[in-house]
Amino acid sequence: MAQQQCLDKDIKIRPAEGRVHVFFDDAEIISSTRALELDEEGCPLRLYIPLEDIRPDLLLDSDTKTTCPYKGEANYFNLRSATATAEDAAWYYPEPCPLVEDIRHHVAFYGDRVRFERSEI
Numbered sequence: 441m442a443q444q445q446c447l448d449k450d451i452k453i454r455p456a457e458g459r460v461h462v463f464f465d466d467a468e469i470i471s472s473t474r475a476l477e478l479d480e481e482g483c484p485l486r487l488y489i490p491l492e493d494i495r496p497d498l499l500l501d502s503d504t505k506t507t508c509p510y511k512g513e514a515n516y517f518n519l520r521s522a523t524a525t526a527e528d529a530a531w532y533y534p535e536p537c538p539l540v541e542d543i544r545h546h547v548a549f550y551g552d553r554v555r556f557e558r559s560e561i
Contacts, residue, residue: 446537453479455477456558474489474493502515530553
């Protein structure tokens with residue numbers, strides 16, 4: 441694998457407050473108290489959920505890959521439930537740039553494919 445050139449940018453990563461709930465196909469599919477918020481200027485606030493908090497049967501590997509000069513190469517997942525599938529609905533950085541090392545082993549979801557809610561712990 442070629443080493444990636446990662447650029448510096450003002451990206452803030454912090455723990456998400458409370459419990460994060462993720463809904464897909466009208467059902468709660470994830471509940472996590474360990475989500476991270478990634479705040480990147482010019483982009484929507486993203487929630488990154490630890491892989492360990494996601495049932496493996498919900499995520500199917502996709503062939504899609506993209507590259508971000510600030511985060512590295514992203515691999516994608518298709519999201520599935522008993523009655524629906526959303527292609528390339530989630531992504532993760534298996535080898536994130538040092539700038540965003542905290543999101544290693546975390547998955548982000550497109551907000552138009554899932555619904556997020558938060559609750560107090």
